[in-house]
Amino acid sequence: MTNRRNLLKTAVLTASAAAFSSTASAMPTKAPKKFDEEFDVVIVGAGGAGLSAAAHMPKGVKTLLIEKNSIIAGSSLVCDGKFSAANTPDQKKEGIKDSDEQFVNDLLKVGQGQNNPDVVRALVKALKAEYDWLTAHGIKSKYVGIASGMSVPRAHNFEPPKVLELYQKTAESNGVEIRFDTAAQRLIWDSDKERICGVKVKTQKGELNIKAKLGVILTTGGFARNSELCAKYNPAIKGVQAISGAGTTGDGILMAQAYGADFLNPDVIKATYGFTPNPKTIKDKSQVYYVGAILVNKDGKRFVNESLSYKLLGDAALKQPESKSFQLFDHDMMVKSMETDAREKRFWGMVDKEGKTPYGYVGKTLADVAKQAGIDAKALEATVKEYNELAPKGMDPLGRKSLGSGFGKPIPLKTGPFILMPTTAVLLSTYCGLKTDPETRVIDVFNQKIPGLYAAGEVMGGVHGAAYMTGTGFGKALAFGHVAAEAVVKDKGR
Secondary structure (H helix, E strand, O other): OOHHHHHHHHHHHHHHHHHHHOOOOOOOEEOOOOOOEEEEEEEEOOOHHHHHHHHOOOOOOOEEEEOOOOOOOOHHHHOOOEEEOOOOHHHHHOOOOOOHHHHHHHHHHHOOOOOOHHHHHHHHHHHHHHHHHHHHOOOOOOOEEOOOOOOOOOEEEOOHHHHHHHHHHHHHHOOOEEEOOOEEEEEEEEOOOOEEEEEEEEEOOEEEEEEEEEEEEEOOOOOOOOHHHHHHHOHHHOOOOEOOOOOOOOHHHHHHHOOOEOEEOHHHOOOEEEEOOOOOOOOOEOOHHHHOOEEEEOOOOEOOOOOOOHHHHHHHHHOOHHHOEEEEEOHHHHHHHHHHOHHHHHHHOOHHHHOOEOOEEEEOOHHHHHHHHOOOHHHHHHHHHHHHHHHHHOOOOOOOOOOEOOEOOOOOOOOOOEEEEEEEEEEOOOOOEEOEOOOOEEEEOOOOEEEEEEEOHHHEOOOOOOOOOOOHHHHHHHHHHHHHHHHHHHHOOO
């Protein structure tokens, strides 16, 4: 039918024995004469995307959701809960004017043309639909904020545990079976029907071949916790610490690539800037730079336009001497950061009362704070003097004309005490992955869909492009999980 399918058919006939006998084989896995179990749909990975797909599976569609870990372990569980959507009631209550078109344009701008416009448009539409579904089921946003990549506030703040609990309960009430400690090993290929027809899994009791009559949905996440894959696709992030779901080791991507799945945007794997040294969770992140802070290296010099996406800031920071950098801000910016994001109080709430914080250095003057941080005071003072004179006038040598993504104007650092926060970048997600169409069907290297195979969430590529907009990772998982559930049922195994 196509070059890829003919190749697969030949490979199955000549190498199926090797596929079953070698755990390292990338050859197609031939369907057994008899499956151990049969379902209509098998979903691989119980994170946000997998649970969403399961929750939106119609009653009567026999569905299995498998997870290799003993608990829900996707990145959605450890994220900060930001969910971006446009033209919502929450925005309207706060007088925020937004639209699908504006949202799409922002995403394409942030992605620098490296994202797929059709998939981006599908995402924006799906995000609003999922927002409506969540709020109709009692999930409320604590507030709507503005952050990386946005021209207006559209990051709705949900509580991930509550969201995932809702999806899990909904899925179970619809008859979906959820199994933990069940690791997908290979996708199974039906050489007669030329489609993915199941999953080979490993359990504590042994291996099973499970049939998926309608198809398989991959919701396995990215590969931030697979150091070999990270180094392969982007050597610049080798050794960078990861804070992501425990299961993000690239399993789904590798399984799909065995069938010729195309892979998009590996060059845009980036670390997120704003974390304390040696961070443990997503809560160890502060982004005062989006309310005015500047970034300096250990020599006291600026090195980047601070209004850029925190992914691009991470790139620049990791290139600094010893990969060391700091956020520098004054008292007014500190107060503004806590007003803008209540989570910042953890870092700076004690400064006025105690004159110090365990998250950085506090000094009445620039010279004082520079000395504490081991930075040359004269260099730091010269950096701030130049910034204060030029940036507020729109003349910043590094090109900063806003606080972030076009909103707000640069402001001078002038009111002590001053704070220097040692800051680093960590991997939260890999933001690249399998090529899909707007309805999550996986596409091969010949630009043909791979029948019976779907992918949703972090495992997808083509969504973010060169950088990242806050709230579109968590949102992508939940929204496209829903889209995948509808697609696999609509396709009826074709």
